[in-house]
Structure formats: C-alpha cells, structure tokens
Amino acid sequence: MSTVPSRELASFANPRPGRDYEIRFECPEFTCLCPMTGQPDFATIRIRYRPRARCVELKSLKLYLWSFRDTGAFHEAVTNQILDDLVAVLDPESLEVEGDFLVRGGIHTVVRARHVGAPQPG
Amino acid sequence: MSTVPSRELASFANPRPGRDYEIRFECPEFTCLCPMTGQPDFATIRIRYRPRARCVELKSLKLYLWSFRDTGAFHEAVTNQILDDLVAVLDPESLEVEGDFLVRGGIHTVVRARHVGAPQPG
Amino acid sequence: MSTVPSRELASFANPRPGRDYEIRFECPEFTCLCPMTGQPDFATIRIRYRPRARCVELKSLKLYLWSFRDTGAFHEAVTNQILDDLVAVLDPESLEVEGDFLVRGGIHTVVRARHVGAPQPG
Amino acid sequence: MSTVPSRELASFANPRPGRDYEIRFECPEFTCLCPMTGQPDFATIRIRYRPRARCVELKSLKLYLWSFRDTGAFHEAVTNQILDDLVAVLDPESLEVEGDFLVRGGIHTVVRARHVGAPQPG
Amino acid sequence: MSTVPSRELASFANPRPGRDYEIRFECPEFTCLCPMTGQPDFATIRIRYRPRARCVELKSLKLYLWSFRDTGAFHEAVTNQILDDLVAVLDPESLEVEGDFLVRGGIHTVVRARHVGAPQPG
Amino acid sequence: MSTVPSRELASFANPRPGRDYEIRFECPEFTCLCPMTGQPDFATIRIRYRPRARCVELKSLKLYLWSFRDTGAFHEAVTNQILDDLVAVLDPESLEVEGDFLVRGGIHTVVRARHVGAPQPG
Amino acid sequence: MSTVPSRELASFANPRPGRDYEIRFECPEFTCLCPMTGQPDFATIRIRYRPRARCVELKSLKLYLWSFRDTGAFHEAVTNQILDDLVAVLDPESLEVEGDFLVRGGIHTVVRARHVGAPQPG
Amino acid sequence: MSTVPSRELASFANPRPGRDYEIRFECPEFTCLCPMTGQPDFATIRIRYRPRARCVELKSLKLYLWSFRDTGAFHEAVTNQILDDLVAVLDPESLEVEGDFLVRGGIHTVVRARHVGAPQPG
Amino acid sequence: MSTVPSRELASFANPRPGRDYEIRFECPEFTCLCPMTGQPDFATIRIRYRPRARCVELKSLKLYLWSFRDTGAFHEAVTNQILDDLVAVLDPESLEVEGDFLVRGGIHTVVRARHVGAPQPG
Amino acid sequence: MSTVPSRELASFANPRPGRDYEIRFECPEFTCLCPMTGQPDFATIRIRYRPRARCVELKSLKLYLWSFRDTGAFHEAVTNQILDDLVAVLDPESLEVEGDFLVRGGIHTVVRARHVGAPQPG
Structure with missing residues (x-):
C-alpha cells in the first residue's frame, strides 16, 4: 500500500439523504509548519458536519490532512482553510x-470555525 | 441457554404510557465488517428514545446488535439503519x-442520527 | 438503631417556601430483582426536585429505596414508580x-422520567 | 494572625460596575452540625454571582463560612440561609x-438555590 | 532571544474576515501580586473571542500576560482589565x-467577564 | 433461564496446568446485611488467584456472591469467608x-486478605 | 440516636486471627484547629493495619476522629497521635x-507514619 | 487492500539484538465466541515482551488476533493460547x-499469563 | 499581614523523634526566571522527607519558595539547590x-533529586 | 528566531555532579515516516536519565527530535536509535x-529501551 498526501477530497453519496444527521471526526495526527519560524506545529483537528448530498470519504480525508505536513500555516488561517475546502x-x-x-x-x-449552508429551495 | 443473532426486535407495552420519559442504552460490544476491505470494525452503539406505546426488549436488542457481526456496513449507513429498524x-x-x-x-x-415522530392526533 | 424497609415516605415543611430551588440526591445502593429471572439487579438512583410545601426526609428516602430489595421490577417500570411515589x-x-x-x-x-407540577392558582 | 468566626460579611466597591460579569467561589471546607443527632456534617459550598455595586470580600467570606462550625443546620435550610445572607x-x-x-x-x-435581583430603574 | 514584558498587545489582520469564528487561549502561567499582602497570586487565564478585523498576536499576548508579574491586582479588577485591554x-x-x-x-x-461588541452598521 | 443463589462453587480443570498465571475478577454487585442494624451493605468484591489444578467457574461464582444477599456479615468476616470458600x-x-x-x-x-498455598511436593 | 465525640476506641475480636490480612479506612471528614491561628484545618485520614487479636470498631473510630474537632493540632503531631492511639x-x-x-x-x-509491631514469641 | 484473518504470525529480525528492551501492544478490538452459549465475547488484549532474535510484525499480529473472531474460546484458555503462539x-x-x-x-x-525464556548459553 | 520572600528556612522540633515517618509537600506556585532568556518559568515543587530532630515550618517554606521569583535558575540546578538548602x-x-x-x-x-542522610552513630 | 532540525545533541556540565539524580522529558510532538508505506507516524517520546558529567540541553533535544520528521523509521528501531544517540x-x-x-x-x-552505564573506576 503506497499513498501520497493530496489536497483532493473524495466524497460519496449520502446513504440516507432524507435525514438531517451528524458525522464527527477527530484526528490527533495533524502537523504543519509555523510560517514565522519554520518549526513544526501539532494539532488535533475535529470536524463535525450534517451532510446534504455528499459525505467525505475517510481515507481521502486522512490524505488531505497529511498534505499540510510541509505547509506553513497560521492557526487561524489553516482552520478556516480546512473548513473552506470541506465546504467546497x-x-x-x-x-x-x-x-x-x-x-x-x-x-x-x-x-473553531463554522459554516452554515444557504437554505435550499423547498 | 442457546441463542442466535437475529434482526427481529421484540418490544413490550410501555409501562407508563401517559408520561414523556427517556430510555438510554450503551453497548460497547458492536462489531461489523468494512465493506471495502472485509476487515472487522468495532463501535460503541448508544441509543436514547422517548417511548409511545412500545419499549424495546433488552435481550432482543442484544441479539439484534449481534446480527451485524458478519455484515459489511459503512459507518454512516449502519448507524442510520439501526435508527430506521428501531423506529419501525x-x-x-x-x-x-x-x-x-x-x-x-x-x-x-x-x-449520530435522530428521528422525531410525527405529531399524534390530539 | 433498628430499622426496617418501608414504602412510607416522610416529609417535612419546606424551610424556604417562597423560593424556587433544587434538591438533588444520588444513591448508589439500589437493588431489586429481575422479574424474568429472579436475579438481582443493581442501580444508582438519582433524584432532583424543586419543592413546593414539602421536602422529602432523608432517612425515610433511604428506607423507601431499601424496600425494593425483594421486589421484582423492570427498569422502565421501577423508575417511573419511584417518580410517582415521590410526587404523591x-x-x-x-x-x-x-x-x-x-x-x-x-x-x-x-x-430518566420527569414530572412537572400543575400550575398553582396565583 | 488571630481570627474568630463571624457572621459579618464585608464587601468592597465593584471595580467594574458598568459590566455584567460573574464571580465564582468554591470552598470545600464547610462543616456544621446535624440538628437531629448533633453529629458533624461536611459540605463543599459553591457560590456564583453577578455583582451590582458591591463585591464580597474573600477573607470575610471565609470567616462567615467558618461561623457555621458549631451551628445545627439542615441541608436545605443552611443553603438558603447562606444565599439570603449574601443577597442582603x-x-x-x-x-x-x-x-x-x-x-x-x-x-x-x-x-442549589438562586436569587435574581429585582430589575433596577433604568 | 531576549524579551521583556510589555503592556503592548500586537494584532494582525483577520485572515478570514467574512466569517464569524472563535479563537480560544488558555495560559496557566499567570502570576501577579496581592495588593493587600504583597504576596504572589497565581492563575490560569482563559480568553475566547470572535474577531472582526484584527486577531491578537500570540507572542505579544504572552508578553502582555507576563507584564502583570510585579503588579498588585485584585482578582475581580485584573480579569476586567485584561478584558478591557484586549477589547481596545x-x-x-x-x-x-x-x-x-x-x-x-x-x-x-x-x-469571568464578557464584552459584546456594538452592532456594526450593515 | 431460572437460577437461585448458591453457596456451591463449581470449578473446571485448569486449561494450562503447567503455567503459573493469574486470573482476576471484579464484581461491583455484592450486597449483604449489617449484623448490627439489619440494614443492607454494598461492596465491590475483587478476587485474584493463581490456579493449580482447578479454575472457578464464572456463573457459579456469580451465584455464590449472590448467596450473601440475605446474610448478616461483618466486613472483616465476610471477606475472609469468601477467601476460605474459594481456597477450599x-x-x-x-x-x-x-x-x-x-x-x-x-x-x-x-x-484485603490473601492465602498462599502450601508448597507442593516437587 | 444521640452520640458524642469520644477519645475511647472500641475493638472487637479479630474474626480470623490465624491470617495476616489488611484493613483500610478512608475518612474525608476530619477537622481540627490550627494551634497557631485557631482557625479550622481539614484533612482526609487514611488508616491501614494488619490485625493481631483485635480489630477497631467502625463507629467508635468515627467518634474518635470527631473528638479532634475542637482540638489544636499540628499536622505532624496529630497524625502521629492517631497512630499511637490506635496502636495502644x-x-x-x-x-x-x-x-x-x-x-x-x-x-x-x-x-504518613507507620508502626510495626514487635515480633511475637513463636 | 484485501486481507483475511490468519493464524500465521510473521516476525522480523530484532533491529537491536544486543539490548534487553521491551515492546508493548494494546489491542481493544478482540472478539471471540463463548463455547457455552455461542455468543460473542469482547476483550482488550495487552502483550508485552522482551525480544531475543525476532520481533513480531504488527500487521500479522492484527490478522492473528482477528482470526479468533469465529472461534469458541474460554477466557483462561484463549489468553494462554495467544501466549503460546507468540512464544513459539x-x-x-x-x-x-x-x-x-x-x-x-x-x-x-x-x-494474565507470562512466559520466561530458558537461559541462553553464555 | 505583611511578608517578604526569604531564603531563611525555619524549623521546629520533630514532635515524634523516635519514629521514622514521612512528610510530603506539594506547591504548584513556584516561578523563577530562565537564565538564558530572562522569561518566567513555572513549576510545581514536590518535597518528601523523613525527619530526624527537626521539621520544616510551613510558612517559612512558602516564603523560601517565593524567594526564587526574581532569580535566574536552570531546571536541574534549582531543583538541586532546594534539596541542598532543605538538607542543610x-x-x-x-x-x-x-x-x-x-x-x-x-x-x-x-x-527529581534525593538525599539520604549519613548513618547515625548507634 | 530561525532554526533547522539537527542530529547534533548539545550538552552542558552537570550542575550537581556529586549527586545521583533523575531528569525526565516528555515530548508529545514526535513524527516520522513509516518505512513500509511512507505515511506519517506520530508518537510521544519519554526520556529519563541519571546524569554523570553532562546534561542534555533542552533546545538541542527539541531540534534533534524534529530531525526525524522526514525519516523512515520502524517503531523498535527509532526508539533504540534515540537511546543510542543520547548515550553517546x-x-x-x-x-x-x-x-x-x-x-x-x-x-x-x-x-521502551534502557541503557545502564558501565561502572566507573572508584
């Protein structure tokens, strides 16, 4: 099994699209670099969301979080970026x-940053 | 005592039907198979509900949860299926x-998935 | 000191009747019998209430909880019975x-079961 | 340093009177006597309040709680009395x-007992 | 690396100004002096805020908290002062x-003290 | 399944008699009566042993511990009796x-009481 | 039930005198007075012993610990005194x-202080 | 990645054979069947060893523990079997x-069972 | 009450000189300065000792630990210095x-550093 | 402050060479790569030692642990290598x-691996 970090997030069809339910992930294995000093930073990333049509695929999420390993990132910016990428x-x-x-x-x-989806046409 | 796993959920009459109260179960002994790799997955299943006419019988709940042991199931799908089966x-x-x-x-x-019953005619 | 279990719950006059305050009890020493198998069950009983004219007396509460020791009782039924007896x-x-x-x-x-008193004439 | 228990609670002027903020105290060193048996009871007292013009002085609070050491007091009554004395x-x-x-x-x-102040003329 | 304590709080531009998100800090390394006795006091300072245009810079926050080391400060006053300084x-x-x-x-x-910003012109 | 409490402890042949290993049980469901007052006492019973030829059977251990439910027993005496019965x-x-x-x-x-077996003839 | 504090420690005959076993007590309800300031001190007292002919009676132990309530006692001295009294x-x-x-x-x-009994004539 | 449970344990050469060091594993994902009732049992398996020439390979250990999933096994016997298989x-x-x-x-x-290797010729 | 930090450690006569017992202190309020950067360091200091003729007086210990507040000290050196000063x-x-x-x-x-006293002439 | 990872470990003279004392470090910020899959691994590294003439300098230890970030390393091998490098x-x-x-x-x-130094000529 050979894998490489990737900014691509894969998704699959929500298996229960008619229900408003919640999915939570906790990943204590996040590391990036401090843009000021170049030294490594470490974090636990927690994600919770209520799906519409798509769910995020677990292995691609792992590779996505891995992809920050060699990236310089401020705490406030990287948390918002992960939010933006998942929402997209x-x-x-x-x-x-x-x-x-x-x-x-x-x-x-x-x-901690939060996105609320625009209301869907009913 | 010989038992076999079963998808049948038994119920009994709510002993206090006039009151809106809550019953919670926590079962750390849930295992199923990953549909991608065939390898076992393990979970704690937590259930909480407010009964109307029927309560779920504890032993049948144990056998029901056991019945997933040889079943391939994604995390999102199996949680919703347990919810659907209990609601039914x-x-x-x-x-x-x-x-x-x-x-x-x-x-x-x-x-975590949640069902709210349709209002009952008053 | 010789005592016997009793279904009688004693009360005393609320020392501060003009205030809406809360009293909580936690008793890890509750045991009854399973009505199906006759085997003992064990529980912690937690009670919280906001008094009107009367407060429950602690020693009589102990004897009341003790009185279930030789009683067959389903989990759902016994919790509701304790609630009904205290409310009465x-x-x-x-x-x-x-x-x-x-x-x-x-x-x-x-x-977990909860009673809310009827509004009092103001 | 020689001190004696005292029912007098000292206060000082709220250093930030224009802001609605909260002060919490936790004191695990409270003891009084059971009025039924004369035996000692022990408690942790927790206080939280939002000041208006005055804040309670910490040392006088310590002496005030100490003053119950030789007093017979039921659980429900003493909690309400501490509340009344602080509110006064x-x-x-x-x-x-x-x-x-x-x-x-x-x-x-x-x-647990709670006082809410009367609205102030605006 | 040579640093000195400072009452100056540095800030940087919020990297995601269009989103209402939260930043929390916990610093267990706060010490000041008791204005009554001159003896040291110790505290953990917790800060949480939702930024508008500016975020507080972490290193300047560390130096700011350090600057109280030789300052006499009552508990209620110093907590409100830190709030005022950050809001400013x-x-x-x-x-x-x-x-x-x-x-x-x-x-x-x-x-615990809290500031809520005035509504911004929309 | 119908069972009754029993002072009989069943055993089975040690499946690995040539090895010196340890078995531990923890049972939080023990209750007996206070010989002075007749009131119920509650305990967690912990057992650890290194078997020779026989191991204790789990279900009979449960029934054995259940058998003390209506027995008056001092703390020191009942702990030693359980030890004596298991050793026998x-x-x-x-x-x-x-x-x-x-x-x-x-x-x-x-x-806590402990028995060490007499040396076996080598 | 009316009781008074007492320095008398009652004992009863060890129910299993032929065995070397251990009895532990933990009492979080100990209070005495500081001999320097007269202010109350609070402690948890933990006792563990291996009996010879006599065991300490639980209720008399409670009254004994209660008897320090109005006594001035340094930490080091009172711990050693409790040890001496129990050994006697x-x-x-x-x-x-x-x-x-x-x-x-x-x-x-x-x-923490410890007494080891003199060897008994064999 | 498709894998099947296996009783084969793979090993690799100890990377530091001249040193007496310890390796510990904790696996909370063990399940087997009760030989009496056929119902599933669940356990956490903890392993600690000091290697000589060979270390156990982590993935093969996972597959080995998985291989008990459909096996009837008493608690005492299965723990000793895992020990025997690893020692072999x-x-x-x-x-x-x-x-x-x-x-x-x-x-x-x-x-808990423990094997100590025979002394090696020096 | 006005106090100043002091390197003087006061002692009092051991109240039970004939017994080998232990005294432990834990102080989470220690701070000194980093000799490299001048920035504050924070520590919990734990002390345990078995007295001979003298015991350390608690208030002087507090003032002694306070006296390091403005002192530059490496972790290894300051721990050994506290040990040396107490032993002296x-x-x-x-x-x-x-x-x-x-x-x-x-x-x-x-x-963690430890001193063992020279044997005393018997 | 600009730093780069380094395999060089700096040391300083033991400030108390005549005493046998212990220094412990815990670093939850260790990451390396799995030699099989190239994926990141994460660990907490704990070090404890009793110095002779030299102590390890804290900042160089941080840079040393950082230097494994892009290195492929098996669990058993990397733990032993850190031990060997520190001992050297x-x-x-x-x-x-x-x-x-x-x-x-x-x-x-x-x-967990341990080195014991050769006896020093006395």
Whole structure:
C-alpha cells in the first residue's frame, strides 16, 4: 500500500439523504509548519458536519490532512482553510472545524470555525 | 441457554404510557465488517428514545446488535439503519442512535442520527 | 438503631417556601430483582426536585429505596414508580428520577422520567 | 494572625460596575452540625454571582463560612440561609449557592438555590 | 532571544474576515501580586473571542500576560482589565476572559467577564 | 433461564496446568446485611488467584456472591469467608480477596486478605 | 440516636486471627484547629493495619476522629497521635496513618507514619 | 487492500539484538465466541515482551488476533493460547499476555499469563 | 499581614523523634526566571522527607519558595539547590525534591533529586 | 528566531555532579515516516536519565527530535536509535527512552529501551 498526501477530497453519496444527521471526526495526527519560524506545529483537528448530498470519504480525508505536513500555516488561517475546502466539496447543511494546537509560549490555542449552508429551495 | 443473532426486535407495552420519559442504552460490544476491505470494525452503539406505546426488549436488542457481526456496513449507513429498524418497531416520540467507531487511519469517527415522530392526533 | 424497609415516605415543611430551588440526591445502593429471572439487579438512583410545601426526609428516602430489595421490577417500570411515589408525597414544582442500571447482556441502561407540577392558582 | 468566626460579611466597591460579569467561589471546607443527632456534617459550598455595586470580600467570606462550625443546620435550610445572607449584603444581579454534602445513609445530597435581583430603574 | 514584558498587545489582520469564528487561549502561567499582602497570586487565564478585523498576536499576548508579574491586582479588577485591554486593541464581535485563581484561605475563585461588541452598521 | 443463589462453587480443570498465571475478577454487585442494624451493605468484591489444578467457574461464582444477599456479615468476616470458600474449592497457588465497602458513618472501608498455598511436593 | 465525640476506641475480636490480612479506612471528614491561628484545618485520614487479636470498631473510630474537632493540632503531631492511639488499643502487626491536609499558604501537606509491631514469641 | 484473518504470525529480525528492551501492544478490538452459549465475547488484549532474535510484525499480529473472531474460546484458555503462539514464533526473553474481558454476569474478568525464556548459553 | 520572600528556612522540633515517618509537600506556585532568556518559568515543587530532630515550618517554606521569583535558575540546578538548602536546615533521614516544570519548546521536564542522610552513630 | 532540525545533541556540565539524580522529558510532538508505506507516524517520546558529567540541553533535544520528521523509521528501531544517540553524548549512569506510538491497525504500540552505564573506576 503506497499513498501520497493530496489536497483532493473524495466524497460519496449520502446513504440516507432524507435525514438531517451528524458525522464527527477527530484526528490527533495533524502537523504543519509555523510560517514565522519554520518549526513544526501539532494539532488535533475535529470536524463535525450534517451532510446534504455528499459525505467525505475517510481515507481521502486522512490524505488531505497529511498534505499540510510541509505547509506553513497560521492557526487561524489553516482552520478556516480546512473548513473552506470541506465546504467546497460537500456543500453541507452545516460544518464545523476545530483546530486544537499544542502549547506554544506557554499558551494553548483552539480555533473553531463554522459554516452554515444557504437554505435550499423547498 | 442457546441463542442466535437475529434482526427481529421484540418490544413490550410501555409501562407508563401517559408520561414523556427517556430510555438510554450503551453497548460497547458492536462489531461489523468494512465493506471495502472485509476487515472487522468495532463501535460503541448508544441509543436514547422517548417511548409511545412500545419499549424495546433488552435481550432482543442484544441479539439484534449481534446480527451485524458478519455484515459489511459503512459507518454512516449502519448507524442510520439501526435508527430506521428501531423506529419501525417502536414508533417513538423521538429516537437517537450514535455509532462511536474505533480509530481507522488515525481518525476516530462518530455518527449520530435522530428521528422525531410525527405529531399524534390530539 | 433498628430499622426496617418501608414504602412510607416522610416529609417535612419546606424551610424556604417562597423560593424556587433544587434538591438533588444520588444513591448508589439500589437493588431489586429481575422479574424474568429472579436475579438481582443493581442501580444508582438519582433524584432532583424543586419543592413546593414539602421536602422529602432523608432517612425515610433511604428506607423507601431499601424496600425494593425483594421486589421484582423492570427498569422502565421501577423508575417511573419511584417518580410517582415521590410526587404523591411532595406535590413538587418538578421532580426527575434517573435509574442508572449496571450492565446486563453487555448493555448499560439508564431510564430518566420527569414530572412537572400543575400550575398553582396565583 | 488571630481570627474568630463571624457572621459579618464585608464587601468592597465593584471595580467594574458598568459590566455584567460573574464571580465564582468554591470552598470545600464547610462543616456544621446535624440538628437531629448533633453529629458533624461536611459540605463543599459553591457560590456564583453577578455583582451590582458591591463585591464580597474573600477573607470575610471565609470567616462567615467558618461561623457555621458549631451551628445545627439542615441541608436545605443552611443553603438558603447562606444565599439570603449574601443577597442582603451584596444586592446582586443574581446569586446562586450550592451546598454539596458528603454521604449520609448511603445518599449524597446537593441543594442549589438562586436569587435574581429585582430589575433596577433604568 | 531576549524579551521583556510589555503592556503592548500586537494584532494582525483577520485572515478570514467574512466569517464569524472563535479563537480560544488558555495560559496557566499567570502570576501577579496581592495588593493587600504583597504576596504572589497565581492563575490560569482563559480568553475566547470572535474577531472582526484584527486577531491578537500570540507572542505579544504572552508578553502582555507576563507584564502583570510585579503588579498588585485584585482578582475581580485584573480579569476586567485584561478584558478591557484586549477589547481596545481588537474591537471584537465578542470577547470573554476567565481568571481561575489558585486557592487562598481555603477558597478557589474564578472571575469571568464578557464584552459584546456594538452592532456594526450593515 | 431460572437460577437461585448458591453457596456451591463449581470449578473446571485448569486449561494450562503447567503455567503459573493469574486470573482476576471484579464484581461491583455484592450486597449483604449489617449484623448490627439489619440494614443492607454494598461492596465491590475483587478476587485474584493463581490456579493449580482447578479454575472457578464464572456463573457459579456469580451465584455464590449472590448467596450473601440475605446474610448478616461483618466486613472483616465476610471477606475472609469468601477467601476460605474459594481456597477450599480451588487449592490455588495463591488467592486474594478484596472487599471494598461503600461509605458508612463517613468512612470507606476496604478489607484485603490473601492465602498462599502450601508448597507442593516437587 | 444521640452520640458524642469520644477519645475511647472500641475493638472487637479479630474474626480470623490465624491470617495476616489488611484493613483500610478512608475518612474525608476530619477537622481540627490550627494551634497557631485557631482557625479550622481539614484533612482526609487514611488508616491501614494488619490485625493481631483485635480489630477497631467502625463507629467508635468515627467518634474518635470527631473528638479532634475542637482540638489544636499540628499536622505532624496529630497524625502521629492517631497512630499511637490506635496502636495502644489494637497492638497490630503493623499500622499506618496518613493525614492528607487541604491547602494552606498554597502548599498541600501529607504526613504518613507507620508502626510495626514487635515480633511475637513463636 | 484485501486481507483475511490468519493464524500465521510473521516476525522480523530484532533491529537491536544486543539490548534487553521491551515492546508493548494494546489491542481493544478482540472478539471471540463463548463455547457455552455461542455468543460473542469482547476483550482488550495487552502483550508485552522482551525480544531475543525476532520481533513480531504488527500487521500479522492484527490478522492473528482477528482470526479468533469465529472461534469458541474460554477466557483462561484463549489468553494462554495467544501466549503460546507468540512464544513459539518469537522465542523471547519474556512475554506476557493479558486478556481483559468485558462484563459477563456482572463480573469483569482479566487473565494474565507470562512466559520466561530458558537461559541462553553464555 | 505583611511578608517578604526569604531564603531563611525555619524549623521546629520533630514532635515524634523516635519514629521514622514521612512528610510530603506539594506547591504548584513556584516561578523563577530562565537564565538564558530572562522569561518566567513555572513549576510545581514536590518535597518528601523523613525527619530526624527537626521539621520544616510551613510558612517559612512558602516564603523560601517565593524567594526564587526574581532569580535566574536552570531546571536541574534549582531543583538541586532546594534539596541542598532543605538538607542543610533539617539534616533528615532522607529528603527528595521534584521540580515539575511547565512545557517549554514542546517538552515537559521533571527533575527529581534525593538525599539520604549519613548513618547515625548507634 | 530561525532554526533547522539537527542530529547534533548539545550538552552542558552537570550542575550537581556529586549527586545521583533523575531528569525526565516528555515530548508529545514526535513524527516520522513509516518505512513500509511512507505515511506519517506520530508518537510521544519519554526520556529519563541519571546524569554523570553532562546534561542534555533542552533546545538541542527539541531540534534533534524534529530531525526525524522526514525519516523512515520502524517503531523498535527509532526508539533504540534515540537511546543510542543520547548515550553517546551524555555517557549517563542510566538512560531510558519510551516511544509511545498512536494506533495503527487498531493496535497501540509502546517501545521502551534502557541503557545502564558501565561502572566507573572508584
């Protein structure tokens, strides 16, 4: 099994499209680089969303999160980017991303951003 | 005592039908198979509901959950199926199922789906 | 000190009748019998209520919970019965009983029932 | 340093009177006597309030809680009394007292009472 | 690397100004002096805010919190001051500061203050 | 399935008699009566042993522990009796019983007794 | 039931004198007075011993610990005194007392003292 | 990736054969069948060993533990079998297996078995 | 009450000199300065010792730990210095100091040093 | 501040060479690559050692652990390599490294290796 990191997020058809339900992921294996110092940062990424037509595929999500490994990214910016990328692929009812970053300078930082989908024509 | 897994869910008459109350179950002994790889998946299944006329019988619930042992099932689909099967038998005021799956690919997944019963003629 | 279990619940006058406040009890020492098999069941009983004119007396509550020791009782029924018995004695603003039962058949069960008192003439 | 228990609660001027904010205290060192048996009872007292013009002074609060050491007091009554005494001194936006008493007769008791101040003329 | 404590809070442009999201900090390394006795006090400071145009820079926040080290400050006053100083620099949608102070006189104190920004012209 | 409590402890042949290994049981469902007051006591019973020829059968252990339900028993005596009864049936290398009793009079009691088997002729 | 604190420790005959076993008590309801300031101190007292001929009676232990309520006592001295008093009554194989005192001056103190009985003539 | 359960345990050469070090695995995903009732049992399997020439390969260990899924196995026997199988492949300095089984009949069972290798000719 | 930090450690006569017992302190309120950067470091200091003739006085210990507030000190050096200073005053049977420092550079550091007193002439 | 990962470990003179004491580090920010699949692995690295003449410098330790970020490394091999590298620089009395790796294939792996220094000529 050989895999490479990828910014492509794969999706599959929601198996229960008529129901408003929630899917949560927690990934403690996120790392990127500090744009100021070039040093690695580490975070747990938590995602929760309510699907419309599409669900995110778990293995592609793993590769997507891996793809930030060599990327410089501020805490506030990278959390919002993950939110934007997931929303672009899934067009969900709602989606929330929380980046929970390990201590830097004695301070523990958590950024949480949320998208709510536009109402659908009824 | 010899038992076999079964998709049949037994119920009994709600002993206090005039009251809106809640029943919760937590079962850490759920296993099914990954439809992609055939490998076993493990989850804790949590159920909470507010009964109308019927309550689910505990032993039949155990056998029902056991019946998924040799079934291929995606996380999102199986959580919704358990919800649908319980709703079909119980016609409850409301019922919620949470499937809390052990880590795959470094990611912990939880799916939570909820049914709210149609208003009853008053 | 010699005591016997009793279904009688004693009460005393609410020391602060003009205020809407809450009293909570947690008793991890509840046991009854399974009506199907005759085997003992064990639970923690949690009670929370907002008194009107009467408060439940602690020692009589202990004896009341003890009185189920040799009684066959389903989880759903016994939780509702405790609620009914307390409401009959206290006529509270509101009262909630939670029966949190130890694992049977790999499943942990919690039943929670709530009474809200009828509005009082103002 | 020599101090004696006191029912007097001292206060100081709220340093930020224009803002609606919250102050919480937790004191695990409360003891009084059971009025029935004369035996000691033990509790953790939790207080939370939103000040108007006055804040309670920490040392006088300590002496005030100490003053119950030789007093007979029922759980429900003493929690309400602490609330009444604090409200009399502080006239707060709101104030809540929780008395969390150690196990007696196998039962753990918590009493929580809350005062909401009368609206102020605007 | 040589740094000195500073009351100056630096900010940077919000990387996602069109979205209402939340940033949280927890710093267990806060110390100041008791204005009554001159003895050191210790606290964990928790900050959560929803940015408008500006975000607070992490290193300047560290130096800002450090700057209280030799300052006499009451619990209620210092929590409100940190809130005021952050609001002055950030003009946020909302911002909350919680000062969680270690035990003094057997009592644990937490002060929580919140600012909500004035509505912006639409 | 109909069962009754029983002082008979069943055993089965150790499946790996040539190896010195350990078996532990924890049962939070033990209750007996206080010989002084007749009131129920509750405990968690923990057992650990290293078998020789025989292992204790799990269901008979459950019925054995159930059999104390209507028996008056002091903490120190009942813990030692369980140890004696298990040793009589199993003749183990070693066996330890711990009775961990819920709070009475504000005091939590744990009794732990241990048997070490006589050396076997080599 | 009316009781008064007492320095008398009652004992009963060890129900299993031929076995070397352990009894542990944990009492979170200990309070005495600081000999320097007269203010109350609070502690959890933990006792563990291996009996010879006598075991300590639980209710008398409760009254004994209660008897320190109005006594001035330094942490180191009171822990050793409890040990001496129990040893005088029980003449145990061994006995350990741990006094775990709540925070004073930002420091949490634990004192642990142990007695080992003189060898008995064989 | 398609895999099937297998009783074959693969190994690789110890990368640091001259040092006595320890490797631990914890797998919460073990399930087998009860030989008495045919119903599923669930356990966490913990393994710790000190290698000689060979280390166990992680993926083959996963498949090996999976292979018990349709096997009837008593708690005591299966724990010892896993130990025997690992010892046969690895010939380690020492190896310990702990099977920590979910509650059956109100009792939680843990079996721990340990192998110590024969001394090697020096 | 006005106090100043002090390097002087006061002691008092061991109240039970004939017994080998242990005293433990935990102080989460230690701060000093990093000698490299001048920035504050924070630690919990844990002390445990077995006294000979002298015990350390609690208030002087508080002032002693406070005295490091403006001192530059490496983790390894300051932990050993506290040990040396306590040993000089107490001449104990044994004494251990543990400095448990908050995260710096993503790494949590704990230093533990121990002194064992020279045998006393018998 | 600009830094790059480095395999160079810096040390400084032990500030208390005459004493046998212990230094512990815990770093939850370790990541390397799986040599089989190229995918990232994550671990917490724990180090404890008793110094002789030299102590490891904290910042160089951070850079050293960072240097594995793009390296393929098996769990067993990398833990032993960190041990070997630290021993080469420090020549300690003893040194232990524990690599605690996040779940792969449903299995959590911990590798712990220990070096004991050769006796020094006395």
